[in-house]
Amino acid sequence: MKKIKIIIMIILGLCLLNNSVLAETIIDVNIEPDEPEPASQITITADISSEKDIDKVYIEIQECKEDLCFQKENITMTKVNSNYQKNYQLEKDESTYFKYSIAILFTDGSWYNQNEKTEVTLKPASGNGGTNGGDGEDKNTPGFELILLIAAISLIILTRRKRLG
């Protein structure tokens, strides 16, 4: 009976050891803007939680279109507060999507590589021939200012008339 207990303890110990060796690394990546356009600048922020100490974080980016991909770039991310960040300029006008993956170099010299690459679809660049408003903070409805101006002038005329009257 004692032997069985010892064996169970050893097995449990080994299981715990195994779990601690396979320390999980969780990466949460955020890309701004959500729907980037080709040849635009994006900000990539990686929130990384790992039991190991991180030395460097790299991001690999490949821009592609339907029938080809452009050679990938391996970029070092900068530590900003508790996250890793990079402002990256997408290069190709003709790209329709890009793929990225994160690689982490730990202080003990070991690596973590994301095997699965995440694909981000690029929003077709607007011709910008005219602003129809709606999707940008700076883009107000055309003519809206004119309505405000007319209302203000009418108000001034009305108050003046009342004063004169």
Next chain:
Amino acid sequence: MKKNIFTILFLVIIFFNFLTGCFENSEEGDNFAFSTLNGDTKQLVDYRGKIVILDLWATWCSPCQYQMTELKKIYENYSRNDLEIISVDVDTREDAQLIQSFRNFFNQTYGIELDWIFGMDDGSISEKYMKEGAIPTLCIFDKKGRLSFREAGICVYLEIPSGFPANTTVLAHIINQLI
């Protein structure tokens, strides 16, 4: 007498130039070296006498995967005495094990065995042959190793599938001309 010597010298020079010209032409042709998946080093010159399609690719490149389905058609339609395909992974961070896993994945997922020559680049092949920094890039070398065709983007074997641009390059004509 002097005239004769000059004439003979002139003829000798012309004949020598002609010979060297012929010799250069026969030796003309590109060469590059790559590592195979089992660690051997192979060169383009090893395949002289055959048309060689050099396919520059990487495992992360989705269009390269489609290109391989077209390469498979070519590989099956031509004799090994006439044509060889060499797919060289241009991403120097990808190793033989990853490429082999990719081949296994391709076989399991699409039922297509990628059974031609696969290799890895040390950076020199992509520098020399990659077009516009894009993959897939296909290069076709004639039987003497001369670069006859180079294009970035998907090329098809014989028929342009629906949804592809009408100007998609069809390789069959190019290969048949070289054979």
